[in-house]
Amino acid sequence: MNLRQIEVFHALMTNGTTSRAAEVLRISQPAVSKAVQELERQVGFSLFHRLKGRLVATAEGRLFFREVEGAFIGLTQLRAAAARIRDFGSGELRLVSLSALSTNIVPKALHAFQRRHPNVRITFQARMSSVVKELVASGQFDLGLAADEIDVTGVDASLFSYRRLVVALPGDHPLIATAIVHPEDLDGQPFIALAPEDTSRHKLERLFEQRNVHPRIVLETPYSTTVCAMVQAGMGVGIVHPLTAEPYEGRNLVVRPFEPAIHSRTLLLLPPDRPPSRIVADCIDELRRFAQVVPEE
Template sequence: MNHRQVEIFATVMRAGTASHAADLLGITQPAVSRAIADLEKSVRFSLFARIHNRLVPTPEARLFFRDVEASFRGLDTLRSSAAWIRDQGAGEIKIASLSALSSSAVPQAISTFQKKHADIRVTLHVLWSRDVRDRIASGQFDVGLAADEIDTSGIHAQPFATHRVACLMPKGHPLSLKEVIEPADLAEVPLVTYVPEDRWRQQLDAAFAAANVKPKIAVETTYSSTICSLVSQGIGVGFVSPGATGGADISHLVVRRFEPKIIVRVLLILPLDRQKSLLVREFIDCLLETRSAQPQAS
């Protein structure tokens, strides 16, 4: 049994006659008859009774045709699936991001992406940079954004963005009159900052230590969006990268430069041994487009 024989059999069943089937297939009627005879030898039961030079399907043929149609429907589904994948790529994209870009660059890129691919499901996890790296290395996620402190072995990494840590405070705060904030200015000021494990926090601690200033920590948290919310509530002065304020309402907030300069570098990371799908390539394009509109450290 081969696919051509089955195709000719199915065409005869649908057409009703061998001559009509031959016309539909673009072959001769004897070729149709030979294919049916060969298929009957293969399945070892009669498919048609020859009555007055017509092929009349046997009960066995009708039963066999039911399964043939099911298999053809399966092929049609596969063809449709292949066409959809060709046009749309894989049907899901999974992103892991560090907190600093999870409320600004990444949501903006997702918005741009879904305007073109509204039916594609997007998953976004906000994680520590080391966890972003591990999810990408294991192939659980398609695209990652992580601080450059991570181990880049076993992944593909490229520079994505460079930000400078800034001070965030409510409008009307006494320090908002200054253009540049230094550790000495914050000696008695409640601070909202990242948890001690965060690399940015460690650089801030080093800056305060070098100035011989003991910071007055009011709240420690893991998310930049939470820092923005806490500062807007007047709890204290916060530290964020300018890009982290992109998704926040900053109408009641003021951003000021902090000295000494603390630079944060972000990497775009991908699984090492996986070919990028069409969707992943398009999403990366959206990220790069968003990056061009984000403030970068000089």
């Protein structure tokens, strides 16, 4: 049994006559009849009754056709996938990012990317940086954005963003009147802290220790977006990436510069030993365009 025989059988069942099947397949009627006879010999039962020059499907032929239909659906899907790959690379984009960039850079970049590739299907998830790394390393996602505290073994990592952090304050906080916030200004303040493993928190804790400053931690979270939401709700102050705070500014959240400067480094992760496809490369271009990267000092 070969694919051509199956195609002839499918065309005959679908179109009803050998002449119409031959026309659709662009072959002769005798070629249709011969292919059907060969297929019957292969499967070991009659697919058609021969009645007055016409072929009428047997019960076995109709049952076999149901199986062939399923195979043809799969074949159609394969052809569609091949067309997507030809036109758009993989035909889909799978991006995973740390939460801090999921409400600012990523939406803008994906909107711009979608305008360039309207037929590419996009999957996006916001996850903790350690999970981002595992999803990219395993090949489940095409690229990821993660904080620099992760172990980059098993992925190709490069610098994506390097930004100076800011202090996020509730809209009625007295420190709003301060042009620049210093560590001493945060002594005793209710403080929304990032998770203990966060690199930015490590830097901040060393600075507080050097200055003998003791903010009052009221909540810990791995997500900068949660820091902003809690600050917005009035629970305390926090130190965050400026782009994370951007969607919250003007809605009971104000940012101020913080000195001495603390920077956040974000990494772009790719699966190892696998050059990015054209659509992945285009997405990276858009992400970098909106990242507003500041050179490391």
